[in-house]
Amino acid sequence: MASSLLVTGLSGFVGRHVQAQLPSTWQLLQTPQLNVLDSASLNDALVQGCPDAVIHLASQTFVPESFRDPQATLQVNLLGTLNVLQALKRHGFNGSFLYVSSGDVYGRVDDQALPISELQLPQPRNPYAVSKVAAELLCQQWSYAEPWRIMVARPFNHVGPGQRTDFVVADMARQLVRVKKGLQAPRLEVGDVEVTRDFLDVRDVVSAYFSLLESGTGGEIYNVCSGRERCVRDLIEQMVQLAGVEVDLIQNPVRFRLAEQRRVVGCAEKLLRDTAWAPVIPIKQTLQDVLDEFQAQL
The missing domain is CATH 3.90.25.10 (UDP-galactose 4-epimerase, domain 1)
Structure with missing residues (x-):
């Protein structure tokens, strides 16, 4: 029997690829349109039953917008995450929770510290990254208080069909x-x-998320990146x-x-070691x- 999965932000860039790539071992929880700032919306989504796992994608992701409206970015990315966690607890959740953060939390990293591993301390340099670090810490606190398997993914730049032209x-x-x-x-x-960046096809990013749900370690943070500058x-x-x-x-x-x-390249060795995931889509195919x-x- 397939495990049930709740995905917030399902209508977004990554969410649409999650739907398209859903493995047969997972069954997507069909929910009304979710609003992470509306507790009633979250309760309506969970009234039919609690999922076995959650991928929390819903967020404000555009860095320039976070400078224009930092308050809204923090509300969606931090308080929205708190609302999701509280709603799950109210409905008896006891499964796996994957919080999707961002490689942007690392901020400015000296060249000699590249590639960036999870041991690098976050130094957020914009309101978006601040909101993501704050939500990571919130999830970490909940992992101490609840018997859930909570993991954090830090994806670097991901690209592919369906992305907004803001990117x-x-x-x-x-x-x-x-x-x-x-x-x-x-x-x-x-x-x-x-500038240089660590670009990864969104379809490889999604496969990494499912690999983490299957075999990631609770309480851990994972870079999701290509390892190539x-x-x-x-x-x-x-x-x-x-x-x-x-x-x-x-x-x-x-x-x-x-x-x-100026330069960004991540290290995904921890993800590869714990889940055996590896990217498979060449950048030329992504661009085409x-x-x-x-x-x-x-």
């Missing part, structure tokens, strides 16, 4: 398809493209080749982010799939 790969793909169709001049507006400029140039167009890159200061970490999606939309 660089989706934005570049949309612009490239517009150029190819003659809807935009052959130029891409970009931010700081000389990639320059944003190189990714854009690879997309340009895949799209078959010629463009100029035009830097727009408006697109530069505050508190920018994102381009194909915008090609179909436009």
